Amino acid sequence: MKMEIKKDIYQEIHDLLHKARQNIISNINSTMTKTYFLIGKRIVEEEQDGNKRAEYGKKLIKTLSEKLTKEFGRGFSQRNLEQMRTFYLRYSISQTVSAEFKLSWSHYLILMRIEDIDVRKFYEIEAFENNWSLRELKRQVNSSLYERLVLSKDKEKVKELAVKGQIIEKAQDIIKDPYILEFLGLDEKSDYSENKLETEIINKLEMFLLELGKGFTFVGRQVRFTFDEKHFRIDLVFYNRLLKCFVLIDLKIGEVTHQDLGQMQMYVNYYDRCVKLPDENDTIGIIICKDKNNTLVKLTLPKDNNQIFASRYTTILPSLDEFKKIIEE
Template sequence: MNNDLSHQNFVVRISVLLNNSRNKIISTVNQTMVSTYFEIGRMIVEEEQSGKERAGYGKQLLSILSKKLTQDFGKGFSETNIKQMRSFYMNFSKRQTLSDEFKLSWSHYLKLMRIDDEKERNFYEIESSKNNWSLRELQRQFDTALYTRLALSRNKEEILELSTKGQILEKPKDVIKDPYILEFLGLPDEITYSENELEQKLIDKLEHFLLELGTGFTFVARQNRISFDEKHFKIDLVFYNRILKCFVLIDLKIGELKHQDIGQMQMYVNYYDREVRLVDENKTIGIILCQDKSEAVVEYTLPENNEQIFASKYSTVLPSKEKLKQLIEE
């Protein structure tokens, strides 16, 4: 029996080694391919510039290049693909990211090239690399206007920082979005559902919800019970943010936010700060997710120097660009 276990452990170790090596090979091949496409794009642009006095030179060059490369190297060098390589160089030759290396797949860069705003494009490149987003995750974050939602509450210097460093978490406000987009729950706006049903859907789709919450979040508990003076309360969802080193409490509200809801969250946050958090941890953050809210109610219920309690709207459907812009501006 012991020999069998020893053999199994040995096989597992070899399998881990092979998988790690395979992933490194794939990553290296991917980076080499993307860098090669970038270099091809650069050479095309420079060649076109040197021959720009000849009418139609660029179009002729791409056609000739496509035919020759396809003949010598097979598929992947259609005229459309070569134009994409040229666009790749033109879009990313002056980029500012965490590194000069290309860390994403070619499919990621094809998506990024379709983002016109350079600052926004840089932001999504950095965040995709930092958070290891799949192409699908990148597409989802772009569709839900993550950059716009984060940029809304920032000044010009902070927006520039988003485009050069990505999202940096230094204070509680940095993790907050307004609105939160929860289209992955499959709950159309017109269907009535309870807070318990909303909570259950979020638990069922926890991986998606963590992606929407952002960097550094880990799930701790649901319906977390706290008690004092023979009274019992339940916090809907409890998370921990490893970067800010603090608990994040989330309360779910159907309909419009009331001042009593804010007071309840203040109580939860105070309890966690005094009874749960450790000495080396930062103050607890409370987020109330609601369908609607009055900014005046939020403003006058919370103290002027508030840095712990936040109220954000949520949408259970992916709004149109016009509707999303309206939600953000509200």
């Protein structure tokens, strides 16, 4: 007779094995990355002892590549050895030989392309804390996440980004302007409706959550509430676990108006008075729009506003110069 196994003990053992496998993979990645760092260090030290550095360096890497490939197989091409050399040069200032490399070698291949040390540290911290895949890390770098966060912070807070990563303490910490929605596949000049924009966001919800940032969970689409026999629908409702509050999002494919801001104020008031629990924080409302007039937004909202925000969006991934232009506008 086949013995029945209790679900709880099976799940506990399953979780232990899964965690063990993850730890093994993590340890292998860490050991490999540290080894590549040390290889890069040794190459640089040897080059510095050579009489003709540039010529000697090229010959050294070529010879090493041939011998290492013959003995250890793939992975030691001239290009790979040059990347290990670059890795050491990039990280020798901020890392010690005994330092722990927490990401995979592939992650560091992306990170070492970033010249600015503070920016590089920020993405390294965020990639580790949020368990970003290579694809997610590439996207966050390409969509200038660091630069977008810098815009909303004072000098002291900007310094913290390189030390602690993104800290979520208040509503302003989760706001981006603009939001980059290139993953929706909508052409910047194409004619689409707000419903189409919303549908594409739902279809790519995982990517949209990545763009929103830390702590977001999806609650619903076209969430309806009623009072005085009148029905209202909020485009998208999320909850942020770090801020412990609801986040309401309205989508506008044109320029935001004072009526849009007034409507969002009503949505936020309803959630604060009728939905949120006593131990939850004030609701946040974000209007994601194609364009906005900053003066109109400031005049429409209260001086001490910390709940309602209007942010632009773009459906293309701008170059750094194009991104700077968007910010200046």
